[in-house]
Amino acid sequence: xxxxxxxxxxxxxxxxxxxxxxxxxxxxxxxxxxxxxxxxxxxxxxxxxxxxxxxxxxxxxxxxxxxxxxxxxxxxxxxxxxxxxxxxxxxxxxxxxxxxxxxxxxxxxxxxxxxxxxxxxxxxxxxxxxxxxxxxxxxxxxxxxxxxxxxxxxxxxxxxxxxxxxxxxxxxxxxxxxxxxxxxxxxxxxxxxxxxxxxxxxxxxxxxxxxxxxxxxxxxxxxxxxxxxxxxxxxxxxxxxxxxxxxxxxxxxxxxxxxxxxxxxxxxxxxxxxxxxxxxxxxxxxxxxxxxxxxxxxxxxxxxxxxxxxxxxxxxxxxxxxxxxxxxxxxxxxxxxxxxxxxxxxxxxxxxxxxxxxxxxxxxxxxxxxxxxxxxxxxxxxxxxxxxxxxxxxxxxxxxxxx
Ligand code: NAI
Numbered sequence: 001x002x003x004x005x006x007x008x009x010x011x012x013x014x015x016x017x018x019x020x021x022x023x024x025x026x027x028x029x030x031x032x033x034x035x036x037x038x039x040x041x042x043x044x045x046x047x048x049x050x051x052x053x054x055x056x057x058x059x060x061x062x063x064x065x066x067x068x069x070x071x072x073x074x075x076x077x078x079x080x081x082x083x084x085x086x087x088x089x090x091x092x093x094x095x096x097x098x099x100x101x102x103x104x105x106x107x108x109x110x111x112x113x114x115x116x117x118x119x120x121x122x123x124x125x126x127x128x129x130x131x132x133x134x135x136x137x138x139x140x141x142x143x144x145x146x147x148x149x150x151x152x153x154x155x156x157x158x159x160x161x162x163x164x165x166x167x168x169x170x171x172x173x174x175x176x177x178x179x180x181x182x183x184x185x186x187x188x189x190x191x192x193x194x195x196x197x198x199x200x201x202x203x204x205x206x207x208x209x210x211x212x213x214x215x216x217x218x219x220x221x222x223x224x225x226x227x228x229x230x231x232x233x234x235x236x237x238x239x240x241x242x243x244x245x246x247x248x249x250x251x252x253x254x255x256x257x258x259x260x261x262x263x264x265x266x267x268x269x270x271x272x273x274x275x276x277x278x279x280x281x282x283x284x285x286x287x288x289x290x291x292x293x294x295x296x297x298x299x300x301x302x303x304x305x306x307x308x309x310x311x312x313x314x315x316x317x318x319x320x321x322x323x324x325x326x327x328x329x330x331x332x333x334x335x336x337x338x339x340x341x342x343x344x345x346x347x348x349x350x351x352x353x354x355x356x357x358x359x360x361x362x363x364x365x366x367x368x369x370x371x372x373x374x375x376x377x378x379x380x381x382x383x384x385x386x387x388x389x390x391x392x393x394x395x396x397x398x399x400x401x402x403x
């Protein structure tokens with residue numbers, strides 16, 4: 001009998017066992033996840049098709065460990081142990097003893113789905129199969145498995161060893177046991193886990209859209225230039241990086257693709273509409289730091305443009321972007337994408353926001369946020385600015401978040 005409709009295999013409990021963790025893909029994310037699991041004492045098997053990338057990952061980890069020892073963050077013994085915990089391979093058959101396999105390969109549904117079906121044939125029964133995908137649905141990745149109840153999303157943030165957040169995303173097929181074992185395990189790695197619905201962008205990449213989108217829109221309308229918008233968000237808003245600096249850091253190609261994917265996945269909801277400015281920068285090869293030029297010029301000796309530090313203009317920019325971010329966070333709560341605690345944690349621990357957006361809404365006053373959105377909605381007549389029904393309801397009932 002096929003296990004398709006029944007959870008026949010229960011994942012092992014994490015108590016008292018150091019399960020072997022498999023990681024597929026030795027790129028940016030895979031290498032970071034391997035470090036986290038190995039530092040937490042797990043035997044780890046890292047598999048990548050590309051031998052050079054595997055070697056690079058190993059050398060890179062050696063450098064990181066040396067640096068941590070020099071800084072006194074870990075002992076030489078701990079560094080040696082972490083490295084000894086990892087084995088490197090080009091053969092997925094080496095996942096044969098794993099209790100959990102985390103996949104971090106290219107963002108392509110067909111490739112991911114196929115490779116999970118192969119892995120399922122190799123690993124012990126009950127092995128949890130997790131994907132680090134940023135934008136694909138977990139339900140679709142797990143659909144072809146014989147035992148899809150063992151499939152789950154675990155979304156780390158870059159760099160994985162430094163960013164505390166991991167979004168845990170059960171699909172419709174995921175069993176309670178898989179969810180609990182995965183969350184307990186990743187909590188035991190001293191990560192902050194939040195539980196999200198299997199919807200486009202999960203929590204962080206959904207709620208953060210206006211940080212980029214509204215900044216681009218403000219630029220396109222000619223209200224302010226890149227440097228001024230970045231200045232408003234950092235100096236007045238307390239964000240660690242302004243939107244344009246951050247997009248240049250992430251890469252305009254990568255950030256544009258996430259925006260476009262989220263937009264399509266939401267059936268073209270205008271709230272997530274991508275920007276021509278970003279598309280053109282991406283098309284021109286102005287990708288950001290990695291190509292030497294993005295919204296800013298990173299070539300040697302290039303001068304950073306000065307911001308127009310006009311306090312009134314800066315406040316207008318900040319108020320508009322923050323109102324849009326808060327609206328997105330409230331709408332995510334309205335649609336049960338996560339709990340209010342998790343939505344606030346996700347933005348502070350995953351993307352370093354200066355405070356949780358729902359706490360921020362309380363501070364500003366929900367009525368003030370609603371007024372700002374209504375005034376934008378009235379002015380532009382675009383659905384992009386529609387206030388969340390939950391925001392309206394809370395203002396009407398004179399409610400606030402967190403009691
Ligand atoms: P990357 O391009 O740095 O690494 C991907 C690695 O997978 C490469 O080393 C490649 O050789 C290997 N690979 C490709 N196909 C393979 C296969 N069939 N078998 C074995 N290895 C294979 O990619 P990155 O940035 O690490 O992303 C990996 C995944 O993590 C993607 O799904 C991405 O959406 C997701 N992600 C990326 C984040 C980021 O900031 N880069 C953040 C969170 C998630």
